[in-house]
Amino acid sequence: MVMNRWKYGAGAAALLVGFAVLAGTIRKTGPTAFDEAVGGWLTGLRSDGLTAFFKALSPLVSTTVFAILLVVFALLFAFVFKKRLEPLLLIVNLAVAFGLYRGLKGVFARPRPSADALIHASGFSFPSGNALMAASFYGLIAYLLYRLWKKSRPGLSWTMLVLGFALVLLIGVSRVYLGVHYATDILAGYALGGAWMLICAAIVNKRS
Numbered sequence: 001m002v003m004n005r006w007k008y009g010a011g012a013a014a015l016l017v018g019f020a021v022l023a024g025t026i027r028k029t030g031p032t033a034f035d036e037a038v039g040g041w042l043t044g045l046r047s048d049g050l051t052a053f054f055k056a057l058s059p060l061v062s063t064t065v066f067a068i069l070l071v072v073f074a075l076l077f078a079f080v081f082k083k084r085l086e087p088l089l090l091i092v093n094l095a096v097a098f099g100l101y102r103g104l105k106g107v108f109a110r111p112r113p114s115a116d117a118l119i120h121a122s123g124f125s126f127p128s129g130n131a132l133m134a135a136s137f138y139g140l141i142a143y144l145l146y147r148l149w150k151k152s153r154p155g156l157s158w159t160m161l162v163l164g165f166a167l168v169l170l171i172g173v174s175r176v177y178l179g180v181h182y183a184t185d186i187l188a189g190y191a192l193g194g195a196w197m198l199i200c201a202a203i204v205n206k207r208s
Contacts, residue, residue: 008202015195019127022188026126028110031182038183042176043116051118054174058119061130061171066137070094073141085204086144090137093200097136097193101129104192110185117179128181131189134171138164139197147204 025032031039059065074087110126123129142164149157172190175181 008198008205012195012198012202015191015198019188019191019195022184022191023108023126026108026110026182026184026188028108031113032184035182035184039113039176039179042173043179046118046177050177054170054177055119057171057174058178060167061134066094066133069137069141077144081148089200089203090140090144093140093196094133094137097133097196098129100192100196101127101132101189105129110182113179113182115179119178119180121180125181126185126188127192128172128175128185128189130175131168131172131181131186132193133189134168135190135193136196136200137193138168138171139194140200143197143201144204 070090074090077083077086077090104127105124108126109124112121112123112125142160145160146157149160168190172186175186176183
């Protein structure tokens, strides 16, 4: 378990370095060449079906849905799976992720893309709060379920990891597709949220 905790720590450190690199290269006056390339490619894929699909993902990163899922999974881990640490960790995970993105947006004050948005989004753009919180919170839920079932139900445990990864990825892609974030906003959110999720994972492993 010591080796696992070291791996989580090293992964979190690498993601934080990635975030720092992105923070040092973003442009407050507009998109980078990378942003333009990725954004142009995704907006070129727009269709009625894809737009409806990606818009349908937006509620999954709303404050209401996060609050409901927090209550559901905290109760599930506490009373069904008989875990003590996991419910508290889910609460702390979500609270810290929320504080991180709210605080950092004001620090970087990067304007959102100004054209071609398919939905309304307010506030600054960097880092993406949706990507950060999805990577942190949904990532932790997927990891905790994987860890819970990895011995008794290995197929189900890996399914939880794959579904969690796919959900986080699609949420990030949707924000660029819908025109409310740059790709570097999403990557920065993934980096910071992923780092925080790995730190939480290390805490769980320390107690085992």
